[in-house]
Amino acid sequence: MKNKKSICDLEQCQEIGQTCAVFNLRKASRAITQLYEEMLRPSGILPTQFTLLVAVRGMGPIAISKLADQLVMDRTTLTRNLKPLERDGLLRVIPGMQDQRSREVKVTQKGINQLGIALPLWRDAQRKIRKALGDSRLDRMLDDLSAVVEAAYIH
Amino acid sequence: MKNKKSICDLEQCQEIGQTCAVFNLRKASRAITQLYEEMLRPSGILPTQFTLLVAVRGMGPIAISKLADQLVMDRTTLTRNLKPLERDGLLRVIPGMQDQRSREVKVTQKGINQLGIALPLWRDAQRKIRKALGDSRLDRMLDDLSAVVEAAYIH
DNA sequence: TCATACTAAGTGTATATGCACTTATTCATG
């Protein structure tokens, strides 16, 4: 006989592609990112940057570590993602008052203006994906995604 | 009155965070990637590399552009993602026969061995996420993700 | 108080992602 059942044969690999959670989530993530990038392009802001701006705006001035936790993002990733937005003046990172180690992130007026420009484009994108999936299916998927985060995130 | 309804107020931004498709998909993608990275660590291979190996194995020798299409990935991204796997001898990129421009990707024996090592760890990760979500919910989500790809991908 | 543990953040390195541009080959059409 050959190997002990020829580990990793073709059909097996094809089935893995259809059932693998990380592969399919990342694939969908790439696809949806491309859609939103296309739709947001006229505003000159990337989808990741738009969502980061929105998050900071929604959570008020917030320390980097806390923000990273909320975003399920490595703190050092967040630090670097803040850079282009800070460079473009859309948000500012200021020293924390109580704790001299911490630094707090804050959306600037320019950032708010930028959000105002991007928001209708974001709404168009949302409408597009919502129309394609249907209201209930999209809401359901958002729930499922939350469950994935709960299940997967290592606290 | 202030602005024409104070575009981008706090509550609005909080609601965006809960309903934004790209934000929540990317967040879940980060979370699940971290889980699989953790679980696959003993094999010394990253989740993205594992899924790429599986894809190439499942599709047989395949040209870069075709593979990129299948993975809903920019061709140039794929080109660079192949590099570490090629460097480590897990796959090879060889000139296409019919078309001298094309190059075909192929898993090596070493790559197949590596897949054999990673596969049980991947199964553990799959079991974990499947148990957390439940069979039907996970299958449903995979369907929904396919629908997102269909809806979002610009062909 | 002072030494030690803990915590917040930054940096080095590596991979992942994609756009704009370029190069090389193939195809189609006059």
Added chain:
DNA sequence: CATGAATAAGTGCATATACACTTAGTATGA
């Protein structure tokens, strides 16, 4: 067949992601 259009792939640049390590403050306890 020759030339221009189309296609396959690579490179430069920028952003996104995270681990390992470092630095600088804070808190704890003998």
